Amino acid sequence: MNQAYYSATVAQFLTEAPDHIFGQLSRSHRHDLEQEQKRAWLGQIQVLKEQLASWPHANLYFEFSIPRMGKRADCVLLLGGIVFVIEFKVGSATFDRHAIDQVHDYALDLKNFHKGSHGLPIVPILVATKAITKAGDLSLASDKVASPLCVGSSGIAAALRATLIEVRQGEINAAEWESSGYQPTPTIIEAAQALYQNHDVQEIARSDAGAKNLQSTSARIAEVIETSKREGRKSICFVTGVPGAGKTLAGLNIAAKRAAAHQDEHAVFLSGNGPLVDVLREALARDQAARDGISKKDALRRVRSFLQNIHHFRDEYLRDLNAPDEKVVVFDEAQRAWTKEQASNFMQRKRGQDGFSQSEPEFLISVMDRHCDWCMVVCLIGGGQEINTGEAGILEWLQALATRFPDWDVHASALLEDPHYTVDTEAVAMLRAPAVSKHPDLHLSVSMRSFRAETLSAFVGSIIDGNAERAADLFETVRPRYPIWLTRNLHEAQDWLRTVARGTERFGLVASSGAHRLRPEGIHIKAGIDPATWFLNDQSDVRSSYYLEEVATEFDIQGLELDWVGMCWDANLRFIDGAWRHYGFRGTVWQSVNAAERKLYLENSYRVLLTRARQGMVIFVPEGDPADETRPPSFYDETFAFLQRCGIPVLEKHVTTNLAPAAE
Template structure:
């Protein structure tokens, strides 16, 4: 039975090698065709026939193996051509029928499949995984596998005549098992943690969130949050009232995924609600829109321009939404609105100053008050969902939670408020006034509106704790949190940027994305070749491949906290400048003005600077290298004293000297 423990099909076809050999080609092909829920094209049918022919020839000598055809890789939304379990190894096979060469994209693809199994399929965590790319017209024979420390080999590239020898390979010496219990392996569970781009693509294709997100007891169940929001929406609709929900979560916990899931589900199942996902994060909107459009263009052969037009109804820029209703009194089209990163909405002062520059002299509201007032135009019901990140206000005039609560209390007391039970925590509510407002009796608290576990760093659920302790100046606490990760999330530090680049390239496998990031105030990184004033094109930086010099892979263009907030890399090089420096057992805050550094005394601006580094340090899913310059004794803007203390403090926090690796 081709079912996993969650009830989802893990493959189109599954059988012992012996049963596979005893089945006719037509019966195997028929089962593949029945499971294929799309029109079966001639090219696909021919590929399956060729694969069956090759596999039957080589599996005759390994009748104790087990074979899966069209094996599902849910996080990637794709299927591996075949997976063979044999002699304690998981062998992932990808065929390039009628090809005599091995192109880079195909090599990356089969490597990605192997890494995906290693990282997200529980039954494969401790097993050696061998990715094999077979070009059916190639003459390449067996190459000896190059095993990484996690027992995932670099891809083996062979022609069909090399497959028998490949399947006869002995498992690597570090392998602990010589046999795989097939039933237990299949039932072990698949717990993917997709990037936000992968998640958006899957949800846009109408996949269920449970198909693409982890669901183990250790991670907060995104479905529970979605379920609670659905209850609030249905109650609002049934009883005809207006409601607002505040979802909190640690960095990387899946707030944006939760918001996208809510918007996608409501938009598809309740078309009358016209649910929409809004974000004021311009780079996030640009990257998601472009990723969705490219994906649809590739899958459905829709013209890229038309695909871009379509995705605008799913993901919108909150400022465009705001501007649309500035000059109009119309009731909004949307009944359900998700505001991403709501803590970054503008204060009344910032919004008023901005509007005056645009000719709106009588505008006197905070951004939260105006946005609620737009939705309040509905005479019957509506629901607003606000996603609140902890410690992520990074720009002048960003309001945090206070302006939302003040607007609800003073202007919209009839709205029903549902809040995360963690909303009063200091990471989400900095002011005592906000905590007082949260004690109001009309605010209902829900534990399942808080996402507590980071899912971005699937190897390091304590990453956010480590970063928080480090920025709080607690070196021993940070070191303890890093040690608790058990080496699953490497953090190295170096004074040599070339070494950092080399380490990042050596760690990234398959299509894993790497990139350099730095604070927007890191102006004196320029002598090191890091120019933060040179703006990147976010969609190009995040989405283009390693052959594009503008992409993150090239490790030339650097992204700042404004470019990368809400997005992620697999491996990050964090470039640390003297705007935040550890001197005399405390963080010191500086801004580079004109020709010299000036001390930052304003507490709000200090908070923004800490949060900028919090964003930079929580972007990497798998590990990071931190670059701290040595400085220059002859340059008064970057003497070694500005950097040495930071470097030593990072070592005390548990980061490992890259030179010792």
């Protein structure tokens, strides 16, 4: 992706004819050029020739790439040591909320992901060409990103002068700034949209040394696919990764690239995570409908061929005994596929299949084994993510391969036998068999969700392990760029979330599905959410995450993320006498959880919730109520004290944040 369609000093820009500049913009444009776009460019060129004449030494960029968002800013201007992001609304006399958020998002994206912009003031300017409004006062946040200035086309020069007077800064070396590198970290929704539009993963993913392994993982999987195809082999790859490392992104990338470049393979991404599938499908359909001018119903029909619920795929090939159309399938969170007992019980109760006696992994492999030539299965394995009963783990996959499909080629991450991914000793022994090919590059080791704090996963792990000392040490590496606060007051937590988020940065409340006694605080986990609405709708929708009224549980949010999270802690996981104690609420009382499996699921639910924020979070632990025997203060006080010992400070009133650049 070219960084900009057109770039020049302002002096050069002023001497070039508008048609010449327009021609260069047109040649760089990869899509059909519409009359509206042509008029917009010519209008912008005319306005900027009038407004920038006083600064010939500035550097101007038209259609500057914002890779994480898969979009381009109309203009970027380097002037007086400041990065100005200028977005035009040609023909408009008003400044709508969407346009203001859009230019603010571009500025934040540059601050967080463009290395040359990390330490520079960034000032977004929204230009409604028919407006006569003058820019308001400049307001710079602690990270030097200003609130958007809104001006008419005749007010650009005045806004630039006023900013230059207020912000004293050395000049920017334009060549160094341009070549400094862009390290985007998209949300999974943004990534899915970009990949579905046939962007390369390198255009939307970080390129720093620590995260290059996303690209090498994708390359390794592609190599195995090509080998299987060439030699007529059936193969399976097991990919591991820390939370937020990009397993789903890698899987989506494989499915999207194979579907686009090898249509005969009918590559598909399968997930048993219902909310993730619903949210991604809705996001892709909305995006395609808007881009291509088709109905959302038609867009959804197309999306379903690329992104499917794994259980629907299973049911389809229970009915159809032929080989599937798909030659390449990617199973997300494959360790969560059902055991033989869980699958058999479900098929009897819900599908009337009394004779079904296979685990889900065994059945899914058997479906792909119907191909007479070749096929490829990619299993994405997360660590510490099991949150529901009947999840098979890795053992069922390995047993099925060993007993029924010994001719399949097995490729595995070199870390698959690590306790974070495989706790079963039998599975570990099977992984050590000579027939299993090990690959270091099938493990994704760097969290990219929390681009501000790569050690967040380890910090959360120490909390769940009950190790306050280690957590406190790790928190020192987290806190400079990833704020985490504690509070006993839900309203303070909500106020902080509303204050710290800028542009369209998404925030929301999350809580454990077992957090039944948060209801007196106004957090009703039984009410449920519509995940697509909660994750995708804007600030005006009371059902969206922005309203902080509806709360998502670990089942709603696993595999997804928010920029800022309000994590609500209930008494189902309590720190007592130096260790975690596990409880479930039944009827009117808390009951101890004694089964090791259920304890693991409860701990993992909190692990999932504590790793959902990309930029920071506030943890709310209630005060409790002495008059309520289901939530006395003693159920919460020691947990709060433990989290304090982990280094997390108590939220001060009216505090927002003081962030360093997201990456150095």
